[in-house]
Amino acid sequence: MTEHTKTDxxxxxxxQTPAVAPDRAVLRNAKVSEVKIACNACPVLCQISEGxxxxxxxxxxxxxxxxxxxxxxxxxxxxxxxxxxxxxxxxAASSLKAGHASAQRSPLLDQNVFVTGVGASTTYPDYxxxxxxxxxxxxxxxxxxxxxxxxxxxxxxxxxxDTDRYLGPEQAxxxxxxxxxxxxxxxxxxxxxxxxxxxxxxTGGSKKEGRVTMEAMLALGNKGSVExxxxxxxxxxxxxxxxxxxxxxxxxxMRVGCGSAxxxxxxxxxxxxxxxxxVVDDHITGVLTEHQAGKCLDMRASGIVMRGRRSTPGRYFxxxxxxxxxxxxxxxxxxxxxxxWDEKVAWPGxxxxxxxxxxxHASWYVLDDQLRPVEAVIPAKVQEVVDRIGENCEPxxxxxxxxxxxxxxxxxxxxxxxxxxxxxIKKSLVNVTCGGAPAYVWPGGGITVMVDVMxxxxxxxxxxxxxxxxxxxxxxxxxxxxxxxxxxMDYVRTLEQSVGQGAWHHDxxxxxxxxxxxVEASPWPLGQPPMLx
Numbered sequence: 001m002t003e004h005t006k007t008d009x010x011x012x013x014x015x016q017t018p019a020v021a022p023d024r025a026v027l028r029n030a031k032v033s034e035v036k037i038a039c040n041a042c043p044v045l046c047q048i049s050e051g052x053x054x055x056x057x058x059x060x061x062x063x064x065x066x067x068x069x070x071x072x073x074x075x076x077x078x079x080x081x082x083x084x085x086x087x088x089x090x091x092a093a094s095s096l097k098a099g100h101a102s103a104q105r106s107p108l109l110d111q112n113v114f115v116t117g118v119g120a121s122t123t124y125p126d127y128x129x130x131x132x133x134x135x136x137x138x139x140x141x142x143x144x145x146x147x148x149x150x151x152x153x154x155x156x157x158x159x160x161x162d163t164d165r166y167l168g169p170e171q172a173x174x175x176x177x178x179x180x181x182x183x184x185x186x187x188x189x190x191x192x193x194x195x196x197x198x199x200x201x202x203t204g205g206s207k208k209e210g211r212v213t214m215e216a217m218l219a220l221g222n223k224g225s226v227e228x229x230x231x232x233x234x235x236x237x238x239x240x241x242x243x244x245x246x247x248x249x250x251x252x253x254m255r256v257g258c259g260s261a262x263x264x265x266x267x268x269x270x271x272x273x274x275x276x277x278x279v280v281d282d283h284i285t286g287v288l289t290e291h292q293a294g295k296c297l298d299m300r301a302s303g304i305v306m307r308g309r310r311s312t313p314g315r316y317f318x319x320x321x322x323x324x325x326x327x328x329x330x331x332x333x334x335x336x337x338x339x340x341w342d343e344k345v346a347w348p349g350x351x352x353x354x355x356x357x358x359x360x361h362a363s364w365y366v367l368d369d370q371l372r373p374v375e376a377v378i379p380a381k382v383q384e385v386v387d388r389i390g391e392n393c394e395p396x397x398x399x400x401x402x403x404x405x406x407x408x409x410x411x412x413x414x415x416x417x418x419x420x421x422x423x424x425i426k427k428s429l430v431n432v433t434c435g436g437a438p439a440y441v442w443p444g445g446g447i448t449v450m451v452d453v454m455x456x457x458x459x460x461x462x463x464x465x466x467x468x469x470x471x472x473x474x475x476x477x478x479x480x481x482x483x484x485x486x487x488x489m490d491y492v493r494t495l496e497q498s499v500g501q502g503a504w505h506h507d508x509x510x511x512x513x514x515x516x517x518x519v520e521a522s523p524w525p526l527g528q529p530p531m532l533x
Contacts, residue, residue: 037061042124042151042464055465071512072119072132072502073457073472075436077112077524079517113495114525115147116436117472118460119514121503122149126409129488131503134495135479138526142479144492145526146414153468155404156197157220158450159238160188162254162396164358165246166282166322166330167192168233175229179212180205184230187283190255190357194228196220202467214467220400221453221461221469234324240400241454247324253393255357259286259327260315262357262389267293269385274353276302280319280337281357282328290314302352303345307337327356334363341371353382359389399452402434402461406447406473413488414475420485421475422447429481433525435460435472436518449473455522476526 036047039059046054053060053069060069113136121131132147161167167184174182174194182196201213216226225239237245244251256262259281267288270277277288288294289302291314308319319337323330331337334354341350348369355362364382365373378386411418424430425441432439432447437455442448453460462470483489491504499513518524 037064037066039066040125041066041122042468042470043466044464056463056470058462058464058470068119068121070119070459070462071514073116073435073460073514073516074499075114075116075457075518075525076515077518079515112524114436115145115474115495115498116433116457117147117149117474118435118457120147120149120472121505122151122470123410123413124151126412128413128505129491130413131505132498133488133491133493133504134498135492136495136526143476143526144479144482144487145474145476146482146487147474148410148413148472149462149470150404150406150410150473151464151466151468151470152404152406153202153466154199154407155217155402155469155471156182156195157217158401158403159194159196159220160399160401161192161194161236161238161244162190162394162398163192163244163246163251164190164255164282164328164356165234165251165324166328167194167236167246168230172233173231175231176212176216176226179209181209181213181216184233189258197469210467211465214463214465214469217469218461218463221402221471222459223400223453238398238400240398242398243396244398249324251396253358253360253390254396255281255327256359256389256392257357258284259357260284260291262286262355263288263291263314264293265392266385266389267291267297269388270353270382271297271299273351273379273382273385275300275351276304277353277355278304278306278334278337279355279357280327280329280331280334280361282320282322283317284311285316285319285327285337287314287316301345302350303342304352305339305342307339326361327358334361335365335373338373341367343371346371353378353386355386355389357389358393359386362386399454401450402453402471403448403450404469404471406432406449410473411447415486415488417486424477424481424485425475429477431476431525433474433476436474436525437522438525439473455519457516457519474525 035050039046039048039054041059044055048054048061050061050064058069060067115132115134123130130146130148134145136143170184170186172184173180174184174196181201182194185193185195197213197217202210219226220240223240225237228236228238234246257265259279262279263286270288279286285308287304287306289299306316308316311317320329320331322328325331326334346367348367350367352365352373362378364376364378366376368374411421414421425432425447432441432449434451435456437451439449439451460472464470
C-alpha cells in the first residue's frame with residue numbers, strides 16, 4: 001500500500017490507495033490457454049480468443065489481456081455533447097503531466113468532472129469493490145462517488161405513449177417478433193402506459209422470449225426505435241423522445257384534457273358562439289349546456305339526448321367503443337352518439353359544435369325545422385377556439401423510463417455491509433444517479449430506481465446474454481458518510497488517478513475515456529441536495 005498526501009479533491013484524512021491491487025483484487029481474467037481468456041465480468045464466463053470479443057461485445061482479448069471495449073463516460077460542465085470525444089486513459093494522463101493544451105479537456109482537480117458508470121465495468125462476481133470510487137471536493141465538502149455498471153435481471157421499461165388512439169385493452173400482451181415482452185397497463189390522462197421487460201420475460205419464458213425481450217429493452221434504453229404489436233389492438237413504432245406511430249400514422253398531439261375538462265377550460269370562449277358543444281372522448285364525453293360550467297354561464301338547455309352512460313351532469317361514459325377515430329373512439333361520424341333532440345327544448349337553428357379532445361376533429365351543425373343536424377362551415381370565431389384547443393395540446397411523445405432493483409450483490413461493491421447503503425439512501429444521505437442522470441428512488445424496501453433514458457448519455461445500456469440488461473449506476477455522498485457506512489476506503493482514488501489509470505482493477509491494457517457535457521435538462525450530479533444540504 002502507498003500513502004498519498006492530501007490534494008484538492010481528496011479527503012482531509014490520508015487515503016490509502018493500493019499501488020498493487022490487494023489479494024482479493026485478482027485480475028478479472030485468467031488465461032485458460034495460450035490464446036484464450038476466461039472473462040468473469042458476468043455469469044456467462046466466456047472464453048475469448050485473442051483479437052475477439054465476448055458474447056456481450058463489451059469485453060475483448062487484446063494481446064492476452066482482457067479489456068473493456070467501450071470507453072468510460074466522464075461528464076464535464078461546459079462541454080457540449082457535440083464536442084464529445086474519446087481520450088485514451090494513458091494519453092490523457094501523459095498530456096496532463098506534460099501540461100499539454102489537450103489537458104484542458106480533462107482537468108484533474110476540477111470539481112465539474114463526474115465519472116459515470118457508462119463503460120465503467122461491473123463488480124461481478126461481486127466480491128470486490130466497485131471499479132471507480134472517486135474522491136472530489138465541491139464547495140469545500142469532501143465527497144466520494146462509487147461508480148459501477150449493474151447487471152440487472154430485475155428490471156423493466158415503463159413506456160408512456162402520448163396519444164388519444166386506442167392501443168389495446170389493459171393487460172393485453174405486447175409483442176416483438178411474435179414474442180411477448182410486456183403488457184398494456186393503465187391510461188393516464190392522454191397517455192397510454194406500457195410495461196415492458198421484467199424478470200419473468202427475461203428469465204421465465206423460452207430462450208427466444210428472453211433474448212427478444214433483452215434486445216427490445218436495449219434498443220429502447222439506448223433511444224432506438226422498436227416495432228410493437230398489441231394483442232387485440234394497435235401496431236406501434238415507439239422511440240424515446242419521438243412521436244409514436246400508431247397503425248402507420250404518426251401522432252401529433254396529446255389531449256388537452258378529457259371531454260369534460262375541455263368543456264370546462266373553454267366554456268367561456270364557446271359561450272355566445274355556439275348553443276351546444278359536445279367534446280367527444282372515449283372516456284368522459286362532455287356536453288356544454290348540461291355541464292356545470294354551462295350552467296354557471298346561464299346557457300340555455302339544448303335538449304340534446306346523448307348515448308352512453310350519464311355520470312354527473314354534462315359527463316358521459318361509454319358513448320362508443322374505443323378506437324382510432326374521434327377522441328379515441330371508433331367513431332368516424334360523431335353524430336352517432338346523439339340519439340335525438342327533445343322537441344320541447346331544442347329549436348330550429350340551434351348551433352352545434354362537435355369536436356375532439358385534441359381539436360383534430362371538428363364539425364359544425366345547424367338544426368333544421370325537423371331538428372335534424374345539417375353540417376355547415378365552421379364560423380371563423382368558432383374555429384379560433386377549436387384551434388386554441390389544439391394549441392393547448394402538447395406534442396405527442398414517447399417517454400421511456402428504466403426501472404430496476406439495485407439490490408442483491410451490486411451493493412457489495414459500495415460497502416461490506418450492504419444494508420447500510422440502503423438505509424443511507426432512505427435517509428437522503430446518498431444521491432443516486434444513472435449515467436449522471438437523476439434517479440427517482442421508490443419508497444419501501446430495497447433500492448428500486450427509475451430514470452428517464454433521455455436524460456442519460458447515449459448508449460448507456462448494454463447486455464449480457466444471461467439474458468440481462470447492463471446499466472450504469474452511481475452513488476454520491478459525503479466522504480465521512482461513506483466511511484460511516486463501511487465503504488471500501490482503501491479503494492478511494494483521486495480524479496487524477498481515475499483519469500490516468502482507469503478502474504482500480506485495470507490490468508495495464510489501454511483504456512479510453514469519453515468526455516461529454518451533462519445531458520440537457522439533467523442537473524449536475526454533484527453538489528445537489530441532500531449531499532451539500
